[in-house]
Amino acid sequence: MITSSWLLVAFPALGALILLVGGRRTNAWGHLLGCATVIASFVYALAMFFASSFDQATDTTLYSWIPVEALQVDFGLRVDPLSMTFVLLITGVGSLIHIYSIGYMSDDEGRRRFFGYLNLFVASMLVLVLGNSFVTLYLGWEGVGLASYLLIGWYQDRPSAATAAKKAFLMNRVGDVGLAIAIFLMWKHIGSTGYAEVFAGIGDQSPAVITAIALLLLLGACGKSGQFPLQAWLPDAMEGPTPVSALIHAATMVTAGVYLIARAAPIYNLTPTGQLVVTIVGAFTLLLGAIIGCAYDDIKKVLAYSTVSQIGYMMLAVGLGPFGYALAITHLLTHGFFKAGLFLGAGSVMHGMNDEVDMRKFGGLYKKMPITFATFGLGYLAIIGFPFLSGFYSKDAIIEAAFGQEGWRGWVFGGAALLGAGITGFYMTRLVLLTFFGKQRWKEIRSTDGREFHPHESPPVMTGPMIVLAIGSVAAGFLFTQGDMLIEWLAPSVGALQESEHGVLPHALVPILTVGLSALGALIAWLLFGRRDTSVERPREVSAVVKAARNDLYGNAVNENLVARPGVWITRFSVYLDNRGVDGAVNGMAALLGGTSGRLRRMQTGFVRSYALSMLGGSFLLVVALLMVRFA
Structure with missing residues (x-):
């Protein structure tokens, strides 16, 4: 079956082709085809998983893709434990999101096209994780970028959606340049990209070459996974429909960067500097996302910054490195369950609240939406690391590995990861309290455009996938870590997990x-938001810390002042230089020749006497010149 692994990509790719090319004839059943293909x-x-052995990687060449003299790139697929892990996550969680979308997008006139874009998204992500070369990975990488642009900007009548889609596209291009240069360096120094x-x-x-390749790959990973300094696009991506948010944040796009680093493990194992920079970026970003998540009232943006942090x-x-590759993939899988469940739960709340996203306008929804509350609650407990739920097994293992490092690294990285867990407990508890508990604030207000709120439970086609994901939020961590099953499964791809024998804190x-810190964060949130009524209006007088968090810790301002504005200035200067310099020189030369020709044309009178006089004058000047040379 491994030799037919191309079928994994072919099913959703064929669905995308039919739905996007078939036109209105597929409107009636397009959503069903989109679900069926995934x-x-x-x-x-x-x-394949149950019928095949994955003790070693199996490469399958489909055809010669780029045969250009010495550059020979085959389009091939690699099936190994790492790629199969991602394939099962992408198609499994992706299938649930597709089914959920049937209900969520039921009233959208472009539903058939929406499912076509979803299929394209899944197919591109499968090419990314199944490709057996960095060039094939890059093909899927760009396909995912295109699909995300189309889906984030789905609501084309909203300027904010168009801006968010453009922002995601441009910021990802920055990271893609890094990945492309890394591939160029591989070809230059190794002679291959396989x-x-x-x-x-x-x-x-x-x-130096190894470190350069590692850092450039990291730049690409930061773009796709929304890591510092390219994290600003990810929260804005919430402008797309909620199923898109779930697909991007749980099963596909943001996991691509982690996959890239894990796939390139043989490269990173040779460069301690590259590994250290990756760790610093991760530690800084997990705190950045958690801090900003505390200050937002938009339920989807809180979850978005939660994704940045996770x-x-x-x-x-x-x-x-070998201390954490398998742990990262374990957390990626559990995160796929509880984060997809949380986003779909947020979409269910929006579905029952006329697309309202402001948590201050919710409250007491557990009575109106019991299934949504139960499934969302299990996802919440999983992400904060409640004992024996999935996040407890996966995230705590990463924190333990961070503290397992020796010297300052253990204290800095372990401390950052531990502090992030406490902040996660705070902002996620705040979200749950404002949404599902307390006073039913929606009874007293109307939305800004006059809509009234009549919260109700979502239909079974939406709650069904949420229930399945909630079960995964509970059991996935235990199942994956039981007897180190997943760690041993991934060993052929990323190497055996090494455990630190020292570290700065005892493992137990x-x-x-x-x-304890997660519980403390939850307790603080309850004291601030659970025991008192929350104002519907957002308080304007806040501390400098809250103000900074509301402004994304000024990440957008930094990008605007250090990148965007200088880019605009350089563009304007280049345009001025082109208009006044290049075009000016060309136009000036044309004007000079044209003017000179016009003046010379006046000398062409047609009178013989004028030409004879000109010849006489020229002869005289020539004689004078010769005499001057002779007697000089």
């Missing part, structure tokens, strides 16, 4: 501190 891919992935050849030859390169945990883990103490 489900078919998931079923085939399950069949995984097998690159990983076999990378050890013969100089430390992906930061994964980046921190892969930066630990870390889970206690993590649970």
Whole structure:
């Protein structure tokens, strides 16, 4: 079955082709086809998983893609434990999101096209994780970028959606440049872009080349996974429909960066500097996302910054090298369940509240939406690391690995991860309290455009996937870590997990501190928001810290002043230089020749006597010149 792995990509790709080219004839059943193709891919992935052995990677060449003299790039797929793990996550969670979308997008006139874009998204992500070379990965990488642009900007009548889509596209291009240059360096120094050849030859390169490739790959990963300094696009991506948010934040796009680092493990294992930079980026980003998440009232943006923070945990883990590759993938899988469930739960709340996203206008919804509350609540408990739920097993293992580092690294990285857990407990508890508990504030207000609120439970086609994801939020962590099953499964791809024998804190103490700090964060949130009524109006007088968090810790301002404005100035100067310099020189030369020709044309009178006089004058000047040379 492995030799037919191309079918995994072919099913959703065919669905996208039919839905996007078929036109209105597919409107009636397009959503069903979109779901069927992804489900078919998931079923085939399950069949491969149970029928095949994955002790080693299997490369399948489909055709010669780029045969240009010495540059020979085949379009091939690699099936190994790492790629199959991602395939099962993408198609499994993706199938649930597709089914959920049937209900969520039921009233949208472009539903058929929406499912076509979703299919394109899934197909591109499958190419990304199944490709057996960095060039094939780059093809899927760009396909995911295109699909995200189309889906984030789905509501084309909203300027904010168009701006968000453009922002995501441009910021991802910055990261993509890094990935492209890294591929160029591989070709220049190793002579190939295939995984097998690159990983076999990378050890013969100089430390500077290895580190350069590692850092450029990290730049690409930061763009796709919304990590510092390219994180600003990810919260704005909430302008798209909620199923898009769930797909981007749980199963596809943001996981691509973590996959890239894990796939390139043989490169990072040779560069301690590259590993350290990855770890620093992850530690900083997990705190940045958690802090900003505390200040937002938009339920989707709180979850978006939660994703920034949780992906930061994964980046921190892969930066630990053999101490964390498998732990990062474990958390990525559990995160896929509880974050998809949280986003779909947020979409269910919006569905029952006329698309309102301001948590201050919610309150007491657990009575009106019991299934949504129960499934969302399990996702909430999982993400804060409640004992024996999925996040407890996966996130706590990363924190323990961070504290397992020696010296200052253990204190800095472990401390950052532990502090992030406490902040996560705070902002997620705040979200749950404002949304589901307290006074039913929606009874007393109308939305800004006059809509009235009549909260109600979502239909079964939406609650069904939420229930399945809630079950995964509870059980996935235990199942994946039971007997180190997942860690041993991933060993052929990322290497065996190494455990630190030293570290700065005893291993047994870390889970206690993590649970305790998360509980403290939840308690503070309850004291601030659970025991008192929350104002519908957002308070204007706030501390400098809250103000900074509301402004994304000024990340957008930094990008605006350091990148966007200088770019505009350079563009304007280039335009001025082009108009006045290049165009001016060309136009000036044309004017000079035209003017000179016009003046010379006046001398062409047609009278013989005038020409004879000109010849006489010229002869006279020539004689004078010769005499001057002779007697000089």
